[in-house]
Amino acid sequence: MMSRSEKVQHNAQLSSDMTIPQHIAIIMDGNGRWAEARHRPRLFGHKAGVDSVRDIVETAREIGVRYLTLYAFSTENWKRPDGEVSGLMSLLKTYLRAELNTMRTNNIRLQCLGQKKRLPADVGAILEQTIEETQNCTGMTLNLALSYGGRAELIRGIRELAKKCMNGEISPDEIDEQSLDDALYTAGQPDPDLLIRTGGECRLSNFLLWQASYAELYFTEVKWPDFRKKQLIEAIVHFNERQRRYGKTGAQLQVE
Ligand code: IPE
Ligand code: IPE
Ligand code: MG
Numbered sequence: 001m002m003s004r005s006e007k008v009q010h011n012a013q014l015s016s017d018m019t020i021p022q023h024i025a026i027i028m029d030g031n032g033r034w035a036e037a038r039h040r041p042r043l044f045g046h047k048a049g050v051d052s053v054r055d056i057v058e059t060a061r062e063i064g065v066r067y068l069t070l071y072a073f074s075t076e077n078w079k080r081p082d083g084e085v086s087g088l089m090s091l092l093k094t095y096l097r098a099e100l101n102t103m104r105t106n107n108i109r110l111q112c113l114g115q116k117k118r119l120p121a122d123v124g125a126i127l128e129q130t131i132e133e134t135q136n137c138t139g140m141t142l143n144l145a146l147s148y149g150g151r152a153e154l155i156r157g158i159r160e161l162a163k164k165c166m167n168g169e170i171s172p173d174e175i176d177e178q179s180l181d182d183a184l185y186t187a188g189q190p191d192p193d194l195l196i197r198t199g200g201e202c203r204l205s206n207f208l209l210w211q212a213s214y215a216e217l218y219f220t221e222v223k224w225p226d227f228r229k230k231q232l233i234e235a236i237v238h239f240n241e242r243q244r245r246y247g248k249t250g251a252q253l254q255v256e
Contacts, residue, residue, distance in 0.1 A: 012234040014063065021193035021239055023067035024060060024232075025215065027207055028052070030199025030223030043087040048225035050095055057142060059229040061106050063236075067141045067189055069113065071207050075149030078118070089123050092146070096126045100133060107139030113185035114148035141189065148185075150209030157183030186211055194239045196232075198224045216242045 014020075028049060035045030053070060060068045073088060103110060110130045119127065127146075160183045164170045170179070181187065192208060195215040202219045204212065218235045220227070243250060 012230065012237045014233055014236065018236065018240045020064045021236065022065070023069070023190050023192045023194075024065050025069040025071070025192035025195045025208055025212065026056070027071045027195070027197040027199075027205060028224040028227075029197060029201060029205075031225060033199065034223040034225045042084060043091075045223075045225055046088055046091055050091055052224055052227050053095065054099075055228045056232055057108070058106070059232050061108060061140045063233075065140060067143065067192075069143040069145060069186075069192060069208070071145045071148065071205075073114075073146050073148070074206055075115070075147055075152050076206065078147070089120050093123050093126055096123075096130050100130050103130065103134050103142070104137065107137045108134060109137040109139075109141045110134045111141055111143045111185075113143050113145040113153070115152065116146070118147045143186070143189075145207070149206045150204070151206060153184055154180075154210060180210070184210060191215065194218060194235065196220065196235050198222050198227045198231075214244070214246060216244065 031045035031049040032042040033045070034048065035042050038044070053072075056070075057068065072092065077088075078085065102108075110127075112127055112131060116124055116127065127144075157180055161170070161175055161179060165172050165175075186208075191211045191213070192215045195208070195212050196218045197203075198220055200219070200221045200223075208215075216239055218238055220231065220235070222231055243253065245253060
C-alpha cells in the first residue's frame with residue numbers, strides 16, 4: 001500500500017477546495033551540487049536555477065499566490081569564491097533585465113529584502129529600476145532576498161526602534177510585535193505560510209528568522225534546478241494536509 005505522502009507525490013494536483021498559501025518563501029538550494037553531479041562548473045547549476053525561478057514565479061502568479069519570497073543570496077554567501085559571487089551577480093543582472101517586461105505584463109511587483117547597498121552598482125541600478133517600474137503592480141509581490149540575513153535584518157530593525165526611542169518618538173514600553181514587524185524589510189506583508197527548502201538540507205540558513213515563526217516547513221531532496229511547477233504543486237498539496245494549530249489543540253480548532 002502507498003503511504004499518504006507517496007500518494008501525494010503520484011497525483012499531486014490542486015483542487016478547488018485546497019488553500020493556496022498566501023505567502024510562499026523558498027530557500028533555493030542545491031544548484032552547485034546539481035552541476036557537480038553533471039561534472040559541470042557550479043555556475044552551470046546557477047544558470048539552470050534561473051529557469052526554475054522563471055517557472056516558479058509564473059506558476060505562483062497563475063495559481064494565486066500573493067507573496068513569493070525567493071532566497072537568492074545570503075549575507076554569508078559573500079564568503080564564496082570571487083568568481084562564483086561575480087557570476088551570480090551577473091546572472092542576477094541578466095535576469096532582472098530580461099524579466100522587467102514580463103513582470104509588468106503579469107502584474108508582478110518586485111521588492112528586495114536585504115542589503116541593497118552591498119550589491120554591485122550595475123545590479124543595484126537595474127534592481128531599483130525594476131522595483132520602481134513595478135511598484136503599482138497588484139497581482140503578486142515577488143520578494144528577492146539579496147544579501148539577506150535574518151539576524152542582520154533584526155539588528156537593523158532594532159536599531160531603527162532604538163533611534164525612535166532616543167529621539168522620543170516612542171517609549172520602550174510601546175515596542176510590540178507590530179512595531180518590530182514594521183521595522184523589517186517585509187513591513188506590511190503577511191508572514192510566510194509555507195517555507196520550502198530544496199536541495200536536501202534541513203536548516204534555515206539565516207532566512208526569515210522572525211517571519212517564519214509559524215510557517216509550515218517543507219524540505220525536499222529535489223535540487224533547485226529540478227524544482228518546477230510539478231514540485232511546487234506537490235508542496236502545496238502537502239501544505240493542505242497540515243493542521244495549523246498555532247498553539248491550540250486539534251479539538252479546539254474543530255469547534256471554531
Ligand atoms: C543555492 O545553491 C544558490 C545560492 C546559495 C546562491 P548552492 O550554490 O548553495 O548549491 P549547493 O548547496 O552548493 O549545491
Ligand atoms: C542558503 O543556501 C542561501 C540561499 C539559498 C541563497 P546556502 O547553500 O548558502 O546555505 P548553507 O551554507 O548550506 O547553510
Ligand atoms: Mg547550498
